[in-house]
Amino acid sequence: MCGIVGYVGNRNVTDVLMQGLKSLEYRGYDSAGVAVRCDKNIKVIKSVGKIANLEEKLQGFNDKSTIGIGHTRWATHGEVNEVNCHPHSVNNVVLVHNGIIENYRELKRELELVGYSFLTDTDSEIIAALIDSYKGNKCDALVYAQMKMKGSYALVIMFDDEANTLYAMRKDSPLIVGIGENENFVASDISVILPYTKKYVDIEEGEVVKITKSEVLVYSENGLVDKKIKTALWSIEDAQKGGYEHFMLKEMNEEKDLCVKLYNKFIEDGNYSDDIPDISSYNDIDIVACGSAFYAATVGKYLIDTYVCDRSVRVNVDVASEYRYKKHFYGDKSLVIVVSQSGETADTLACLRMANSLNVDTLAIVNVPSSTIAKEAKLVMPMLAGPEIAVATTKGYFSQVLELSLIAQKLGYIKGTISKEEKKLLIETFENLKSYLIPLFEIDYSTIASKLWFKEHIYFIGRGIDYIVGLEASLKLKEISYIHSDVYQAGELKHGPIALIDNDTPVISIITNDEIKEKSLSNAIEAQSRGASLYLLASENVDTDNLKIDEIIRVPRISEFYQPLLNIIPFQFIAYEVAKLKGCDVDKPKNLAKSVTVE
Ligand code: AGP
Numbered sequence: 001m002c003g004i005v006g007y008v009g010n011r012n013v014t015d016v017l018m019q020g021l022k023s024l025e026y027r028g029y030d031s032a033g034v035a036v037r038c039d040k041n042i043k044v045i046k047s048v049g050k051i052a053n054l055e056e057k058l059q060g061f062n063d064k065s066t067i068g069i070g071h072t073r074w075a076t077h078g079e080v081n082e083v084n085c086h087p088h089s090v091n092n093v094v095l096v097h098n099g100i101i102e103n104y105r106e107l108k109r110e111l112e113l114v115g116y117s118f119l120t121d122t123d124s125e126i127i128a129a130l131i132d133s134y135k136g137n138k139c140d141a142l143v144y145a146q147m148k149m150k151g152s153y154a155l156v157i158m159f160d161d162e163a164n165t166l167y168a169m170r171k172d173s174p175l176i177v178g179i180g181e182n183e184n185f186v187a188s189d190i191s192v193i194l195p196y197t198k199k200y201v202d203i204e205e206g207e208v209v210k211i212t213k214s215e216v217l218v219y220s221e222n223g224l225v226d227k228k229i230k231t232a233l234w235s236i237e238d239a240q241k242g243g244y245e246h247f248m249l250k251e252m253n254e255e256k257d258l259c260v261k262l263y264n265k266f267i268e269d270g271n272y273s274d275d276i277p278d279i280s281s282y283n284d285i286d287i288v289a290c291g292s293a294f295y296a297a298t299v300g301k302y303l304i305d306t307y308v309c310d311r312s313v314r315v316n317v318d319v320a321s322e323y324r325y326k327k328h329f330y331g332d333k334s335l336v337i338v339v340s341q342s343g344e345t346a347d348t349l350a351c352l353r354m355a356n357s358l359n360v361d362t363l364a365i366v367n368v369p370s371s372t373i374a375k376e377a378k379l380v381m382p383m384l385a386g387p388e389i390a391v392a393t394t395k396g397y398f399s400q401v402l403e404l405s406l407i408a409q410k411l412g413y414i415k416g417t418i419s420k421e422e423k424k425l426l427i428e429t430f431e432n433l434k435s436y437l438i439p440l441f442e443i444d445y446s447t448i449a450s451k452l453w454f455k456e457h458i459y460f461i462g463r464g465i466d467y468i469v470g471l472e473a474s475l476k477l478k479e480i481s482y483i484h485s486d487v488y489q490a491g492e493l494k495h496g497p498i499a500l501i502d503n504d505t506p507v508i509s510i511i512t513n514d515e516i517k518e519k520s521l522s523n524a525i526e527a528q529s530r531g532a533s534l535y536l537l538a539s540e541n542v543d544t545d546n547l548k549i550d551e552i553i554r555v556p557r558i559s560e561f562y563q564p565l566l567n568i569i570p571f572q573f574i575a576y577e578v579a580k581l582k583g584c585d586v587d588k589p590k591n592l593a594k595s596v597t598v599e
Contacts, residue, residue, distance in 0.1 A: 003021065007069075009180060014068070018070070032085065034058070071098075091129075116133070142169055155170065175188055176193070182213055183213050190234065239387040286334070299468050336362050339366075344371050348373065459532075470487035512557060512566075536551070539556065
């Protein structure tokens with residue numbers, strides 16, 4: 001959840017570290033710090049709050065240093081203050097750490113017994129002491145620490161008595177080494193290295209990396225490893241705002257072309273291509289994910305249940321943090337699908353590993369190609385969304401829903417529950433998806449936002465797939481605008497939640513499901529009769545004549561395999577506009593981080 005950057009080369013290191021930290025800020029923004037070598041010793045500078053505060057502190061610090069490490073923190077151990085902020089130093093060791101050391105209290109007791117005392121409440125300071133306590137070769141000290149630590153870590157380490165070298169290692173937390181010309185980088189995220197190089201090597205668990213400006217040496221227990229140098233597929237432009245006010249706005253706008261990109265990848269000569277996984281040999285499918293990815297998974301289950309339902313396949317969805325602690329009875333036709341934008345979400349990764357270890361087939365729908373989930377899943381369906389920087393996912397969710405829809409369509413077609421004609425129509429709709437989307441991007445959402453931004457509670461209601469989209473709409477609103485919001489199945493309102501409705505409580509009703517549109521409308525009117533102000537997202541054929549509705553957004557009615565992709569767009573924009581009106585930090589909402597690498 002935190003961000004790490006390290007550099008050794010000929011450039012001014014604070015410039016490189018600050019640029020890196022800015023591009024990593026979406027991973028954590030409680031506090032930030034750097035450690036740079038100044039002549040004979042290492043200087044550590046830290047600041048609480050956003051990177052801008054650290055930048056201010058660094059003004060006037062015009063050392064010519066060319067080696068250093070930096071960190072942006074999302075606090076897990078110890079409150080947010082300068083003492084707990086990274087880098088941490090103990091005697092000869094200075095380091096930055098992402099992850100959680102589960103046995104840090106036990107290690108702390110052991111280290112205290114041999115004379116160490118600690119300044120911070122963090123588990124990371126314990127690692128520095130642990131490494132320092134080993135008397136001998138530095139790589140051996142790191143291997144010793146690997147053996148002693150339980151938990152997850154990405155670590156970049158400097159030693160006071162070794163001026164020109166950085167060391168790095170990782171377990172269950174991402175870290176790559178960027179390879180430059182007479183300069184090298186270490187980073188928790190590929191976007192950090194893109195302004196300088198596209199070449200990188202992955203660090204595997206158990207490896208220890210020694211980095212100078214001229215070489216990168218990777219050691220495993222078998223000695224020096226011959227690492228394959230990879231080339232990043234993303235460009236620096238992909239990871240920048242490109243003229244948009246916020247990353248979120250840029251990423252929403254990318255959804256229009258993303259559907260074309262996915263069409264080109266997954267449709268071949270009017271057919272579902274081989275790149276769409278064929279899951280027809282499985283009869284027991286679990287889809288596991290967190291947050292928005294879980295809501296995308298829920299759309300996937302709905303589509304399979306509704307359109308492929310021939311009793312030969314059972315689909316279950318679960319949030320990863322629950323799934324990993326449940327008992328599972330897998331058979332030889334079981335499949336576990338994990339869905340993750342970052343590919344690093346700790347709970348989702350744990351579920352993938354559990355399934356892998358039980359020899360169950362696994363499929364990952366994942367965006368970051370260099371991520372752990374992408375590496376460890378038996379089969380991968382790449383999301384192709386490009387870097388997603390805003391903490392609130394938009395294009396990531398879009399791609400996840402679309403890919404699950406394609407998996408469901410292909411499954412239905414193979415099983416015969418979707419006919420040749422239906423398949424043809426579905427593929428035609430996919431080809432035209434962008435044209436259905438464009439008008440939704442041209443609506444001015446500021447009027448509706450101006451009626452909502454000052455509300456304390458906002459409720460969404462819907463039935464079937466409309467309810468499922470409401471889950472994501474409600475999450476979007478609460479995570480970036482901090483307005484309390486909830487979603488109910490429209491028919492459930494009168495079984496309790498309607499008690500929450502007061503005069504002017506906004507109720508947003510989603511009605512695009514033809515079969516039950518009248519019933520959904522009645523539920524919306526029930527809420528209105530209790531004083532609710534009524535907002536509607538409805539397909540063109542929902543008749544609202546003679547009804548008093550505060551605001552209505554019309555969406556085209558298309559196949560349910562794509563309808564959620566249209567329905568979510570207005571809600572992403574409304575959340576964005578509301579957050580802006582409230583003066584919230586749209587891209588970096590409070591308390592959140594982009595990739596949740598802790599349990
Ligand atoms: C979405 O806006 C959230 N910030 C969050 O729910 C996210 O979708 C979740 O943490 C899962 O992340 P992943 O897709 O990277 O695994």
